[in-house]
Amino acid sequence: MKRREFIALGAATLATGCAGVARRINHERSLAMYDVIIIGGSYAGLAAALQLVRARRRVLILDAGQRRNRFAAHSHGFLGQDGQPPGAIAAKGKAEVLAYPTVTWKDALAAEAVRTPDGFVVRAGGDEFRGKRPFSRPASSTSFPPFLA
Numbered sequence: 001m002k003r004r005e006f007i008a009l010g011a012a013t014l015a016t017g018c019a020g021v022a023r024r025i026n027h028e029r030s031l032a033m034y035d036v037i038i039i040g041g042s043y044a045g046l047a048a049a050l051q052l053v054r055a056r057r058r059v060l061i062l063d064a065g066q067r068r069n070r071f072a073a074h075s076h077g078f079l080g081q082d083g084q085p086p087g088a089i090a091a092k093g094k095a096e097v098l099a100y101p102t103v104t105w106k107d108a109l110a111a112e113a114v115r116t117p118d119g120f121v122v123r124a125g126g127d128e129f130r131g132k133r134p135f136s137r138p139a140s141s142t143s144f145p146p147f148l149a
C-alpha cells in the first residue's frame with residue numbers, strides 16, 4: 001500500500017468512528033432529560049416521586065409491576081390504611097402522583113443504565129430514557145439494574 005493510500009484509509013476509518021460517536025451523542029441529546037428517573041413505582045418509588053413532583057421536578061417512573069406484597073389480601077400496621085388491600089393503597093398513591101403534570105409513568109423493567117457526561121441513560125422496554133439522577137431503593141428480591149450502587 002502506498003503512503004498516500006495508507007493515510008487516506010486511516011482518515012476514512014477515523015471519520016467513520018467519529019461519525020458513530022457523534023451519532024450516539026446526538027441520539028442521547030435528542031432524548032428528553034428527566035430530573036430524576038425512579039426505578040420501581042411501588043410505595044417507596046411513589047413516595048419519592050410525590051416529593052419531587054411537588055417540587056416541580058420532571059420525573060419518570062419505570063415500574064415492572066411486581067410489587068412484593070401483591071399476593072397479600074390485606075395490609076396491616078400502616079396508619080390510616082390498616083386492613084386495606086395493598087393494591088388499593090398503591091393505586092391511590094399512583095393516582096395522587098400522576099395528578100401532577102411533570103410526572104411520566106411507564107410500565108417497563110429497567111434493564112440497564114449507563115452513565116453519560118450529563119447524567120445517565122436507562123434502557124427499559126426497548127426505549128432509552130435520559131436523566132440527571134437515578135432513584136431506586138436497595139432491594140433484596142427485586143431486579144434493580146446493577147449501576148445503581
Ligand SMILES: Cc1cc2nc3c(=O)[nH]c(=O)nc-3n(C[C@H](O)[C@H](O)[C@H](O)COP(=O)(O)OP(=O)(O)OC[C@H]3O[C@@H](n4cnc5c(N)ncnc54)[C@H](O)[C@@H]3O)c2cc1C
Nearest residue numbers: 040042043044063064065066067068069075076109110142
Ligand atoms: C406477603 C407480604 C405481606 C406484607 N404485608 C405487609 C403489611 O401488612 N404491612 C406492611 O407495612 N408491610 C407489609 N409487607 C411489606 C411491604 O410489602 C414492603 O415493605 C413494601 O412493598 C416495600 O415497598 P417498596 O416500594 O420498597 O418495594 P416493592 O413494593 O417491592 O416494589 C418494588 C417495585 O419496583 C419494581 N421494580 C423492581 N425492579 C425494577 C426494574 N429493574 N425496573 C422497573 N421496576 C422495577 C417492582 O416491579 C415493584 O413494582 C408485606 C410483604 C409481603 C411480601
